Amino acid sequence: MTESVWLRPKRGRGAPPLSRERIVEEAVALLDQEGPERLTMRRLAERLGTGSTTLYWHVKTKDDVVDLALDAIFGEVRVPARGVNWRADVAALIEGWRAAMLRHPWSAALLGRPLLGPNVLARTEFLHATLVGAGLRGPQLVAAAYGLSNYVIGSALMQVASSTEAAVREAADEHLRLNASLYPSLAAHGHLSGHDWDAAFAQGLTYLLDGIAPHAGRQPLR
Known part of the structure; x- marks a missing residue:
C-alpha cells in the first residue's frame, strides 16, 4: 500500500502561488463537477494552471489527493x-x-x-x-x-x-x-x-x- 500522505512530513510551499490547500480546493471541485473517474494528476494540474512537476512537489500520487480531499470533506462536519x-x-x-x-x-x-x-x-x-x-x-x-x-x-x-x-x-x-x-x-x-x-x-x-x-x-x- 502506498504510504499515507499523513505519515510524510509536509513539504515547503514550493513554487508560489500553488499550495496544498489550493490543490485540495481544486481537487474537491473537480470531483464534485466531473466525478472520480476524471481525477488524474494531469487533469488536476491543468485545472490548477500549472505543470505536473509543480503539482508533484506537494503530492506524490493520486492517492494523496484523494486522502486530502476526503479529509477536507470531513472538515465540513460540525x-x-x-x-x-x-x-x-x-x-x-x-x-x-x-x-x-x-x-x-x-x-x-x-x-x-x-x-x-x-x-x-x-x-x-x-x-x-x-x-x-x-x-x-x-x-x-x-x-x-x-x-x-x-x-x-x-x-x-x-x-x-x-x-x-x-x-x-x-x-x-x-x-x-x-x-x-x-x-x-x-x-x-x-x-x-x-x-x-x-x-x-x-x-x-x-x-x-x-x-x-x-x-x-x-x-x-x-
Missing part, C-alpha cells in the same frame, strides 16, 4: 458541543457526516483507504469518546462505532446510487412489478423511486441507537 445526552451528540455527528457525503456524492465510494487526516481523526475521536462516555468499552465500543460508521457510509452509497434518471428508476420499479411472484416483498415495498431518504435514514439511526442504549453504562463483556 463537531457538536458535548452535552449530557450521548444519543443526541452521536446523532448530530452522524447526520452531519451524511450531509457532507451527499453534498459530495463521490466521497462515500472512495472511503477505501486508512483515513488519518486531522479532520477525520477529530470526528472519529468525538464519536468514540461519546460512546466511551456512555459506558461502552472493548468489543461493545468497537461494534457500536463500526455499526454507526458503516450505516452512514452505506446509506449514502445507496442514496447516491439510486439518484439516477427518473426513467431508470421507473424501469427498475416496472421490473419488480413484472416479477412480483419472485420478489413479492420488493415489489410491494422495495421501489427505487418515491423514497423519503431523510426519514428512512433518521428511522434507521434511531433503531441503531435503540440497540446500543441498553448496553450504555454496563460492564463490557469479556
Whole structure:
C-alpha cells in the first residue's frame, strides 16, 4: 500500500502561488463537477494552471489527493458541543457526516483507504469518546462505532446510487412489478423511486441507537 500522505512530513510551499490547500480546493471541485473517474494528476494540474512537476512537489500520487480531499470533506462536519445526552451528540455527528457525503456524492465510494487526516481523526475521536462516555468499552465500543460508521457510509452509497434518471428508476420499479411472484416483498415495498431518504435514514439511526442504549453504562463483556 502506498504510504499515507499523513505519515510524510509536509513539504515547503514550493513554487508560489500553488499550495496544498489550493490543490485540495481544486481537487474537491473537480470531483464534485466531473466525478472520480476524471481525477488524474494531469487533469488536476491543468485545472490548477500549472505543470505536473509543480503539482508533484506537494503530492506524490493520486492517492494523496484523494486522502486530502476526503479529509477536507470531513472538515465540513460540525463537531457538536458535548452535552449530557450521548444519543443526541452521536446523532448530530452522524447526520452531519451524511450531509457532507451527499453534498459530495463521490466521497462515500472512495472511503477505501486508512483515513488519518486531522479532520477525520477529530470526528472519529468525538464519536468514540461519546460512546466511551456512555459506558461502552472493548468489543461493545468497537461494534457500536463500526455499526454507526458503516450505516452512514452505506446509506449514502445507496442514496447516491439510486439518484439516477427518473426513467431508470421507473424501469427498475416496472421490473419488480413484472416479477412480483419472485420478489413479492420488493415489489410491494422495495421501489427505487418515491423514497423519503431523510426519514428512512433518521428511522434507521434511531433503531441503531435503540440497540446500543441498553448496553450504555454496563460492564463490557469479556
